[in-house]
Amino acid sequence: MVSVVGAVFVALSLAPLLVLSVPPIGTQPEQVHISYAGFPGSMEITWTTFNETEESTVEYGLWGGRLFELTAKGKATLFVDGGSEGRKMYIHRVTLTDLRPASAYVYHCGSEAGWSDVFSFTALNESTSWSPRFAIYGDMGNENPQSLARLQKETQVGMYDVILHVGDFAYDMHEDNGRIGDEFMRQIQSIAAYVPYMTCPGNHEAEYNFSNYRNRFSMPGQTESLWYSWNVGSAHIISLSTEIYFFLDYGVDLIFKQYEWLKKDLEEANKPENRAERPWIITMGHRPMYCSNNDKDDCTQFESYVRLGRNDTKPPAPGLEDLLYLYGVDLELWAHEHTYERLWPVYGYKVFNGSIEQPYVNPKAPVHIITGSAGCRENHDTFVPNPRDWSAFRSTDYGYTRMQVHNTSHLYLEQVSDDQYGKVIDSIWVVKEKHGFSAWF
CATH class of the missing domain: 2.60.40.380 (Purple acid phosphatase-like, N-terminal)
Incomplete structure (x- = not known):
């Protein structure tokens, strides 16, 4: 009798372990x-x-x-x-x-x-007079995602209409046979199931030819989310892959395909009737053309691949700066550096402020923002002590950027520090009375 009772006790004590060993329901979304x-x-x-x-x-x-x-x-x-x-x-x-x-x-x-x-x-408001609100960041992992909780709460209380994730997810989605990607996608569900979560690829997505990125996300167009454009309010937003300049094993032809696509997209966006309706042209891409970090990344080099292209391909691969300048791109959003940096209006390494008193009122070149400090296992990057004169504001705080396209002439940007409990540590208004290439003169 005692042995029977003992066997029952052992079986009951193991019951939680037996339950835990049952695999999850594989058809559950x-x-x-x-x-x-x-x-x-x-x-x-x-x-x-x-x-x-x-x-x-x-x-x-x-x-x-x-x-x-x-x-x-x-x-x-x-x-x-x-x-x-x-x-x-x-x-x-x-x-x-x-x-x-x-x-x-x-x-x-x-x-x-x-x-x-x-x-x-x-559902997206289709009025061109609508003023959409964005949260913008890159480089968020599922280890040390410091900004995530604040973004979850702010999204759920209705602060944002769109999220822009400017490359580098999970760190890294392919690790542990894709389980890290699964866990990251579960973590962002509390944001991404409620507002459009718009993305571009970063260098941390490169494994297996960016397959985790290309399969897990669903962006507009027919390019497996590598590059695309879309309209919201008075803005035309273009998402680009900077990674095609660095992972040539996956095809040098991608540089030329994207460039030709981008040129056609910018031509269409600059047709007078289209630019009048959506005058703001905003780009997002992972690796910046300029930065003042001290990590010897592409943006720290004058001969930046993203900015100027590559001369070691046949034929030489064109960079992006001249094309974006020629078609009057207003704002360029970047990440990759685990910091925040706001630049003065810049082109060709030269500052083109609107004026000394109001540099972002009728600027004479695109405005660049680097926002890659959402939080990941690689922690912060650092800055060089003495930046070039195009660097306007820098911070190593964890955080993210907010943007609102108020109307056809006014756009607002601010940087939130999660280290300082949500304090806004930087803000600017970009004001443009006219848009397009002619606005530079």
């Missing part, structure tokens, strides 16, 4: 995030399962209306991570269409084999 699909009335919903499901479905409805009265279906793509385990996951994508501009929606995603939590988003 996770890592939910949304992005703008690039055309009016649209939103792209993306999520992951680890087993295949018969369908990929989003059920949704207007906030305050009948719950889940609308249904949209999409498809799943098998992604096999390049690590030694060859881990499989299914990336589901569903495009919602015919959304009412500026209207709030409630949704969940999945299938009859498992549904996500319930989330909400606001």
Whole structure:
């Protein structure tokens, strides 16, 4: 009798371990995030399962209306991570269409084999007089993501309409056979399931030819999220890959493909009717053309690949500075350096302020912002003691940038220090009475 009781006791004591050893339900949606699909009335919903499901479905409805009265279906793509385990996951994508501009929606995603939590988003306001609000940062890991909690709260209370993540995710998504990528996507779900999470690739995404980045995110266009453009309010936003200048093993031709695409996109954006409607042209790319850090990165070199191109390719690969200047790009957003740096209006290593008293009022060159201090395991970068005269403000605090495009002539930027409990440590107004190449003269 005693032995029977003992056996029962042992079995019960092991029960929690036995329960914990049961694998998770592989058809359960996770890592939910949304992005703008690039055309009016649209939103792209993306999520992951680890087993295949018969369908990929989003059920949704207007906030305050009948719950889940609308249904949209999409498809799943098998992604096999390049690590030694060859881990499989299914990336589901569903495009919602015919959304009412500026209207709030409630949704969940999945299938009859498992549904996500319930989330909400606001369809993009399609008015060009709308003043969208952005949070902007790069270089956020899932170890030491210091700014994440503040961004989660601010997003959930409705402070932002769009998030711009300017490269370098998770540190790194491919590690531990893609599990680090999974964990990072779970961490940002509390932001990215509620507002469009718009991205560009960074150097930390390079493993297996950027496959984790290209498969996990769903940006507009047909370039696997490497480069694309979209419109919001009075701004035309262009996302670029700076990494094509550094990982030539994946194809030198990508430099020329992006350059030709970018030139055509800028030509279209600069047609008089388009520039009148959306005068602000803003670019985002991971590695900056200029910086005053002391780490010998590309931006610390006068012969920057991103700025001037490469002469060691056949034919020589063009850089980006002249093209962006020629088409009157107003603002260039960068990351990569784990610091914040605001530059005076600069072109060709020379400062072109609007005036001594008001440098950002009618500036005579693009304005550059470097915002790569969201927090990651590589900690801070440092600065050279004496920066060149194009460097206006620098900080090594962890933090992120806020931006609001107020109207066709006024754009506001500020830097938040998470080290200083959310204090705004820098801010500027960029004011432009006219836009385009002629604005430089």
